[in-house]
Amino acid sequence: MEKEITQFQRLLRLLFCVGGIFGAYIYQGFLQETLSTKRFGPNGQRFQHLPFLNFAQNVVCLAWSYLMITLWSTKSSGAAPPWKYWSPSITNTIGPALGLQALKYISYPAQVLVKSSKMIPVMLVGALFYGIKYTVPEYICTFLVASGVSLFALSKSSSKTVSKLAHPNAPWGYGLCLANLLLDGYTNSTQDNIKRRYPKTNGWDIMLGMNLWGSIYSFFYMFLFPGGGGFEALQFCKQHPEAAWDILWFCVCGAIGQNFIFMTISLFGSLANTTITTVRKFFSILVSSLFSGNPLSDRQWISVFMVFGGLAYQIYLKRRRTQPRGKAI
Numbered sequence: 001m002e003k004e005i006t007q008f009q010r011l012l013r014l015l016f017c018v019g020g021i022f023g024a025y026i027y028q029g030f031l032q033e034t035l036s037t038k039r040f041g042p043n044g045q046r047f048q049h050l051p052f053l054n055f056a057q058n059v060v061c062l063a064w065s066y067l068m069i070t071l072w073s074t075k076s077s078g079a080a081p082p083w084k085y086w087s088p089s090i091t092n093t094i095g096p097a098l099g100l101q102a103l104k105y106i107s108y109p110a111q112v113l114v115k116s117s118k119m120i121p122v123m124l125v126g127a128l129f130y131g132i133k134y135t136v137p138e139y140i141c142t143f144l145v146a147s148g149v150s151l152f153a154l155s156k157s158s159s160k161t162v163s164k165l166a167h168p169n170a171p172w173g174y175g176l177c178l179a180n181l182l183l184d185g186y187t188n189s190t191q192d193n194i195k196r197r198y199p200k201t202n203g204w205d206i207m208l209g210m211n212l213w214g215s216i217y218s219f220f221y222m223f224l225f226p227g228g229g230g231f232e233a234l235q236f237c238k239q240h241p242e243a244a245w246d247i248l249w250f251c252v253c254g255a256i257g258q259n260f261i262f263m264t265i266s267l268f269g270s271l272a273n274t275t276i277t278t279v280r281k282f283f284s285i286l287v288s289s290l291f292s293g294n295p296l297s298d299r300q301w302i303s304v305f306m307v308f309g310g311l312a313y314q315i316y317l318k319r320r321r322t323q324p325r326g327k328a329i
Contacts (some may be wrong), residue, residue, distance in 0.1 A: 013267055020260035022280050028253035029108065029284045030291075031246050036103035037164040040240040046166055047243050050100040052233035053250055054093065055218035058211045060251035061258060065207035068259070078200030082209045088190040089213030093221075095183035098176045104166040105173030107294050109285045113152055113307055114177035116281050117145045119314060121181050137317055144310030152303035161294045203262025275315050282308045 035047050102111050123134060123142055134142075153174055162168050191210075195201055222230030237244035264273040285304055288294045296304070 014272070017260055017264040017267065018276055021257060021264065021276050022283065024253045024257035024260060025277075025280055026284050026287055028250055028257065029112070030287065031250040031253065032100070032103070033108040033288060033294075035243065035246055035250070036100075036108070036166070040236075040243050045236070045240070047233075047236060047240075048166070049229035049233035049236070050103060051097040051218075052222060052230060053100055053247060054097045055215070055222050055230070056247055057251045057254045058093075058214035058218050060248075061207060061255045062211035062215050064255040064259070065204050065211060068204045069208060072204075078198060079205045080194050080198035080201045080209065082212055084194055084198075085206075085209035086213050088187045088194075089210050089217060091183040091190075092187045092210055093214045093217040095180045095187065097218075098183070099180040102173045102176035102180070105169040105176070107157060107161050107165065108288045109294055109296060109300075109304075110152060110157075110170075110173070111177055112281050112284050112288075113304060114149055114174060115181065116278070116307055116311060117149050118181055118184060119311075120146055121178075121185050135317075137313070141310045141314040141317070144313070145307050148303040148306030148310065150303075151306065152300050155297055155299040155303065157300075158295050158297065164294075203259075203265065207258055207262065274318075278308065278311045278315065 032053070035053065036050060037046075039046055099111060099115060120142055123132075123138070127134065153170065191206060195206070219230075222228040222233070237247065261273055261277070264276060282304070285296075289296050
């Protein structure tokens with residue numbers, strides 16, 4: 001009976017993590033799309049300074065992680081020092097900013113779909129530079145994802161979707177997303193290396209270190225670099241309080257989402273987190289198509305299922321490798 005209660009509690013925790021990740025990031029995606037396409041005020045002005053979202057989220061997540069460490073986390077001498085994060089924070093600052101900037105040129109579903117294909121540059125770098133050999137099923141996964149993204153990119157978007165974009169330019173938008181993927185690859189590999197060298201580092205430590213340096217880098221770019229647009233973004237928020245509230249909730253969703261991701265990894269492992277976030281990205285596309293006025297053509301839906309079919313197969317292969325082989329009867 002005790003085992004059944006424990007399993008039930010574990011199921012409740014898993015559902016709690018799933019609900020937190022889905023709720024935080026799907027609503028954040030809705031706000032991100034709103035800020036990139038909506039016209040504010042009687043003059044119909046657009047919010048042109050999308051990288052400001054990255055700076056604002058860094059600041060809110062920095063404050064949030066500091067609060068969580070102060071209230072809940074115990075001090076550990078084995079945690080990685082904050083200065084260790086200066087390098088991955090550079091790519092983590094530039095990468096998401098490029099992804100946000102891409103929303104001026106391509107639709108939100110297209111951006112999510114391209115960002116879901118992170119496995120492609122990872123396998124390319126591994127095969128070309130590190131001599132890693134992949135299995136046939138892994139290449140099948142990559143082929144499905146690459147074909148799906150290519151089919152989506154070549155499919156014609158609806159006129160309604162294109163009319164909402166600030167500057168429709170598919171090649172430039174997809175190029176920004178690709179650069180985002182490559183930078184994310186470096187960020188993730190460096191974070192993993194830090195975690196291996198400092199095993200006592202917890203999720204809030206990583207969140208604090210990354211967002212500390214991210215806030216510094218973003219501040220220099222937004223407010224001290226010519227054309228950064230930080231002061232213009234603040235002025236826009238002052239003139240349009242509705243946009244300011246959207247940005248605030250965007251940042252809060254990001255902080256809550258990061259907490260649920262770290263909680264999921266610590267309780268259920270990275271594979272469970274990958275599964276949840278992959279399904280969440282599919283639902284983000286679904287919500288965008290049904291409720292945000294971004295209708296997809298039949299060909300685009302086929303490409304979406306190809307991408308997430310490939311990702312689902314990849315998750316299945318990882319799960320099969322991590323499970324112990326059963327004994328023959």
